[in-house]
Amino acid sequence: MLNIKIINHSTHLLPAYETEHAAGMDLRAxxxxxxxxKPLQRILIPTGLHIELPVGYEAQIRPRSGLAFKHGIGIVNSPGTIDADYRGEIKVLLVNxxxxxxxVNDGERIAQMVVAKHxxxxxQPATELGDTQRGAGGYGHTGK
Known part of the structure; x- marks a missing residue:
């Protein structure tokens, strides 16, 4: 278990895992x-949360699948990254x-946050790279 300092200026509970094996914690507006x-509009939604991640960790802000499926709500820069040296408020850039x-109402679950080690x-500059079966094959190169 990783301990992370958090300041909560909102009136809502701290982010929490909704199920026992969930990777992400819901963030609330x-x-x-x-x-x-409005359709195709982007809005930055505040959460009231500030965190202090340990060096070597990031927090990824991801869309909620239910909002995406039911309402077409996503995150413009998905996944958004919160770096270990950021101390500002976590805000979520939603797009319709x-x-x-x-x-979006106060307290609504708008995104999920996954904390991950990186x-x-x-x-190491090089003049050649090791060979693989795929090689330089890019987008759609397998024909599948």
């Missing part, structure tokens, strides 16, 4: 009043990909 997202208005890369 922290709003003074409901916000309407449907043809109808969508109303590596720091040290590039």
């Amino acid at each position: 922290f709003l003074n009043e409901a916000i309407t997202i 990909l449907s043809d109808t208005d969508f109303v 590596e720091t890369v040290n590039w």
Whole structure:
């Protein structure tokens, strides 16, 4: 279990796993009043949360599948990344990909957050790379 410092300026409970084996914790909107997202509109939704991630970790902000399926609501920069050195409020950049208005209410679950370990890369300049069966084959190269 990883301990992470969190400041909660919202009136909502801390993010939590909804099921025993869930990877993501739901984030809730922290709003003074409901916000309407028009079709194809993008809006930055505050959560009231600030976190202090350990070095070597990131928090990924991902869409909620139910909002995407039922209402066409997604996240523009999905997954969004919160770096270990960021201390500002977590905000979620929602987009309405449907043809109808969508109303976001205070306390509504708007995204999920996954905390993950990552590596720091040290590039090693080279003149050739090891060979593989795939090689340089790119998008759709297998014909499947």
